[in-house]
Amino acid sequence: MRGHDASHYYDRPSGHGANAILIPTSISSRFSLSGHYRRKYWLYGALGMVIILMLLGSMEYTRHHSELEQQRVQISKRLGHSMTQVNDQISQYLNIAQGVGAYWLMHPQLTQQEYGAFTHQLLQNSKVIRHIAASRNQVIEYVYPLKGNEQVIGLNIARLPEQRQALLKAQESHSTVIDGPIALVQGGQALIARHPVFSPDSGQFWGTVSLVLHYDTLLEQALAETRSELRLSIRVDNDAPHSAQIYGTAIPPEQSPITASLAVGDTSWQFSAVPRKGWQSYQPFVLLWLSGLLTVFIWWRLAYTHLLRHQLTDQHRADQYRQAKRFEQMFYQHSAIMLTIDADSGEILSANNSAEAFYGYSESELRSMNIARLNNLPEEEVSRRRKQALTGQVNCFVFPHRLANGDIRNVEIHSSPVHVDDKAILLSIIHDVTERVEQEQKLKLDAKVFDNSQEAIMITDADQCILAINPAFCRITGYHEEEAIGATPTLLNSGRHGPEFYREMYQSLDTYGHWRGEIWNRRKDGTVYPELLSISSVLANDGQVTHYVAVFSDITSQKQSEEKLEQLAHYDLLTGLPNRLLLKSRMQHAIESANRNQAHLAALFLDLDQFKYVNDSMGHASGDILLQEVAQVLSHRIRTSDTLARLGGDEFVVLLEDIHSPEDATTVAADLINALNRPFRLNEHKSAHIGVSIGISLYPEDADSGDQLLAHADAAMYRAKSLGRNTYAFYTQSITRQSQHKQRIYGELKDALEQDQLRLYYQPQVELATGRVTSVEALIRWQHPQQGLLTPNHFIPVAEERGLIHKVTLWVIEAACRQLADWQSQGMEVDIAVNVSPRDFAIDDFYDQVEQLLKQYQVEPKRMHLELTENTLLNQPRQIIETLERFRALGVQLAIDDFGTGYASLAYLRSLPVDKLKIDRSFVNDISAAAHDTTIVRAVIGLSKAFSLTVVAEGVETEIQQDMLRELGCDVGQGYFYNKPLSESDFREWLTQWQQRERG
Missing domain, CATH: 3.30.70.270 (Reverse transcriptase/Diguanylate cyclase domain)
Structure with missing residues (x-):
């Protein structure tokens, strides 16, 4: 029949090939007007329906493909995190093998007991390490733990065929080699890390430290975080006879697992992972398809109505012919690349101008080709994809196409099948997506590197607001992504670096665009750790900073290893x-x-x-x-x-x-x-x-x-x-003579105690809030017959050194009690503070002696203050604490003298039975509005108030110091601003004048 002869049934449009756009000849020749027009009309209707459905299918395919790709990216991230955890676990134990080797070199003749004691400290109850052996010339000399491993002592491991190759490789490469899993002499299988040890002097091979790892436990610990999300399979992939599945069960290829390799020693571990709940299945977007079906229904309903109502006239058919010509013109002149393809053979039937310009072939050349010639894929693959488009299984493809000049371009093809007189034709709309594909591949690669990096990565904007972090950042710092995003890097500040450190860092960034160094940061749990940090600036085209990229790694293990080696060496x-x-x-x-x-x-x-x-x-x-x-x-x-x-x-x-x-x-x-x-x-x-x-x-x-x-x-x-x-x-003999001089002072001081040559001088202590003199500090002087009045520094050190200090202390306390009794009888309400020595507390009956003197002179115990130096309390033998508690129960006031010169913390004061703190004069000397000592004094006063302690400041010499101490909340001041230490008569005269001045 003529309907089956394409050359009779279709006109060949001028300017194009015989099979350009298919236009029915019935319009021009006016044969069988109704039938031919009806077929043409329904052809356009079917083409519109195909286009609508093709667009719907393309949208659905893109949506499902994107969701599936997102899931695969997340699974890749989790797999990378798992591999990082495994690698970190193994690296941690390699440091232990290196530490044992260093210790062995420093103690070549150590005993099994010494070896066991050292390695016991390193293991710290590790469940992963089965034992650590040290083999001199490959003969095991030491092993820990010894129990259960006695049979390996004296074993030549180089004679074991399954271990010889790893030993030789470690010795030749001068580096640690991990082998396994292999069968052990003691039974079972494990990984073995071989660390070669060489003499630091001669460089000759010394021996091998073998670290046997229980890999089941290691993997369980490392994969604990991801086990609930992933179904993992790990297999050792090498040529050794012990290649094996070491974790999980094998995942078949049809489940499309995510795979990656991890180099462990001279082996490669193959990781495979799929979601524990399986890949996301296709779920159609029902509303979209209902809308498409409704559109198709309306389209056909209108076409049917139109066919019934109108009988085409000659003019109307001419109009339709012109419309066909316009469609032909649109096809050839449209900016989109279009081809029509024989669905059965793949031959190109027509190509528009955009296709000619894109491929670099004329239309006649294109129509002489099969579509497989353009595709940079095997012909069988092209044929399979063409059949998928014809059956409607897939209508969107991304192919590499080869142009006439040899260039390869990635194109996205939307193909829809059209049947014309039982002939299957594919209408293909083509888009050049080379740049998009390259960008997607680059982004995927960047994301994979970003997510699987063992070093933490942090990206901020120019204002240092955190924009992105990788899993290593979360693992190292303990912060989750939602906690870090939007914050600033100050989130990690440890407080160990001052403003100058950060000033130099940002000066380097401004000048050179980068900074690298070691820094101490703080994790979420509060622990401070060292890290190696590198920061780089990202600049825009105008030279302005747009972002900062920081890369850092936790070097705690490295620092600990250095500290352990430092400990061993020094x-x-x-x-x-x-x-x-x-x-x-x-x-x-x-x-x-x-x-x-x-x-x-x-x-x-x-x-x-x-x-x-x-x-x-x-x-x-x-x-x-x-x-x-x-x-x-x-x-x-x-x-x-x-x-x-x-x-x-x-x-x-x-x-x-x-x-x-x-x-x-x-x-x-x-x-x-x-x-x-x-x-x-x-x-x-x-x-x-x-x-x-x-x-x-x-x-x-x-x-x-x-x-x-x-x-x-x-x-x-x-x-x-x-x-x-x-x-x-x-x-030297001269120093010995000085010692003899001190012996002379000692003898004369003993005489001074017996001949009443000692005197008490009194320095007033003034209540800063009221100006009232509350007490005095009793300071001893020696009225020497030949040298005159001597201050304590001339004889007290000798008394301390030669054991005479307790007699001096008792003389001072008795003189102070006698003076208090005299003042009490005259109505003077002034307390006396006496300094006591740490050696006084070594006397068993010291408390009884003081109590007896208070009773003898009928002095109220609260009027007597005993002052001890801070260092006396630091040693805190139980005898001192118990004696202080007895004094406090008696009512005697207790004070810590020269506070701040020792090493006690204020929190430590809470456990001591004391009533007062005396701030050392060295902190008062430099007190000012901006001085560092002001901060110390403020802290001492603040915490003393929290412990209900009275604060006395020594060394007050100026009115400015007095005023500042009053503002800081100090209770009592003492120093030359009020007066120097005075004799009893001079003190009474000064006190009268002071009280008159305060009242006036």
């Missing part, structure tokens, strides 16, 4: 004290500081008396306990600014910095001798009584260098031993 393993190496370093630093500040140093060389007897008779274990006890006692007897070191055996050294006179070293030496002159309990049945001989050398008087200072102190120690042991001696 500290004594038995006592924890600095060793000879660290002592020399600190001594050199102290000498440099002393040279700059024209200060003096002292080195005290201590050698324990009778230690050899304890070590030989009671055993080395008892000797070690004794050394540890001695180290504890000595540590509590020196300042934190000084250094106590153990050189080895029973030899210790104390380095005293910034001393004012040789007597300072004498005081410390005497105190250390006294502290060690007691029995030390070594166990339930054994105790030992030892002494100590101390040699003292001074800088710069006795030495020019640290080595010389230490050598001279050592020589002086032997001189002390020659003097009878349990004493001290100086390196």
Whole structure:
């Protein structure tokens, strides 16, 4: 029939090929007007319906594809987080293997017990590490824990075929190699980290530290966060016979799992993941499809009505012909790229002008091609996609198309099937989406890098408002995305860096566009941690900053490893004290500081008396306990600014910095001798009584260098031993003469107590709010027969050193009680404060002696104030606390003198039975509106009020100081602004004048 002959049934439009746009010839030849027109009419109707449905399908496909892609991106993020957790877990344990290797090199002859003690500290009850073995020349010498692993001691692991290759690789690469899972000699399977150890001197191979990891436990810990969301599968992918599925079950490819690889040693771990609840299924948008169907129904209903109502005329058919011509013109001149394709063969039937311009072929060339020639895909794949479009399964495709010049462009094709006289034709509308595809791929790659980076990434705007963070940021800082977005980086400030630090940081950003360094930040849980931070500026085309990008990593493990190695290198393993190496370093630093500040140093060389007897008779274990006890006692007897070191055996050294006179070293030496002159309990049945001989050398008087200072102190120690042991001696004779001078003062002071040569002077204490004199501080003076009136600094240190201080204290308290009784009889309501020594509390009946004096002179206990230095309370033997509690119960007022010069915290005061604090004069001297000392004084006053303590400020010398102290809330002032210490008669005269002035 003629209807099946395309060459008779269709006209060929001029200017285009024989199969350009198909136009029925019936319009021009006017044959079978109704039938031909009806077919043409229904052809356009079907084409409109196809276009509508094609647009609806394209929208539905795009929507479902976007939702599915979003889900895959989220699963990729969670999988990346899981891999990061696994990698971090393994890296943590590699640091332990390196630490064991360093310790082994430093102690090549260590015992199994010492090895076990060290590794026990590193493991910290880890459930992942099964054991740590150290193999010298690949023969296992040490293992921890030993129990259950005894059979591996002496095992040559290089003879085990399944382990030999990893051992050789670790030795040749000089790096840690992880192997496994492999079967263990003790049974079971595990990962094994091989860390090669080389001699730091010769560089020769020393041995191997093997860390055996229970990978099931490791994976359970690392994957705990994502286990509820993902179904994970992990398989070791290598050529070894022990390749295996190590976590989960294999996920079949038809489930479209997300896959990634993680290099673990010389193996590759293949991770696969799918959502635990499965991929999101297609859910049609019902409202959209109902609207489309309604549109199609209306379209066909109108067409049907129109067909019934109108009988086409010749003019009307001519109009329709012109419309067809216009459609033809629209097809060829439309800006969109259009092709018509034979659905069965794939031959191109027609192409518009835009297609010619885009592909670089003429229409005749295009019509001579099959669509597969343009596609940069296998012909079978093109044919499969064409069939999908024909059946309506898929109507939107993204293909790579090859142009005439050889360029490859990504195009999005919307294809709709049209049937003309039983012939299937695909109308394809084509869009160039190369830039969009490249941008999407770049964004996906950037997102994958951003989400899977092991380093935290934070992006802010120019005003430092956080715009984006990655999962590593959440893992390191503990902040969730919703908590960080919108905040500023000050969210992480630790408070350890001052304004100058951040000023330099932003100056570098402004000048160079980047900054890199170490910084301390704070996690959400409050812990402070170190991180390595890099910040870069992002600039717009005009050079203005638009964003900041910060990348940082937690270096806590690195810092801890450095600290552990520092501890091993510079500290004594038995006592924890600095060793000879660290002592020399600190001594050199102290000498440099002393040279700059024209200060003096002292080195005290201590050698324990009778230690050899304890070590030989009671055993080395008892000797070690004794050394540890001695180290504890000595540590509590020196300042934190000084250094106590153990050189080895029973030899210790104390380095005293910034001393004012040789007597300072004498005081410390005497105190250390006294502290060690007691029995030390070594166990339930054994105790030992030892002494100590101390040699003292001074800088710069006795030495020019640290080595010389230490050598001279050592020589002086032997001189002390020659003097009878349990004493001290100086390196130079002149210092010994000074010691003899102090002995003379001691004898004369004893006579002064018996011959009534001591006097009390009184310095007033004024209530700042009222100006009333509430009390005085009693200060001792010595009316020496030859030297005149001496202040306490001439004789009190000798009294402290030679054990005479308690008699002096009792004389002062008795004189103060006698004076209080006299004032009470005259109606003077003035209290007296007396300084007491820490040695007074070592006297068992000190409390009874004071109570007896109060009763003897009938003095009200509340009128007597006892002042103790802050350092007295820091040591807080129970005897001192109990005695203070008895005094307070009696009614005696208790005060802490020179507060702030020691190391007590105000919170510590809460547990002490005291009533007053005396702020040291050093803080009052520099008090001003902007001074740092003002902040300290304000803090002391504020917290003292919280503990209901009265605050006394010493050293008030100006009216400005008085006014500021009053504004800060200080209760009482004392100092030369009111008057110097006065004799009793001068004080009575001054008090009368003061009271008259205050009343006036």
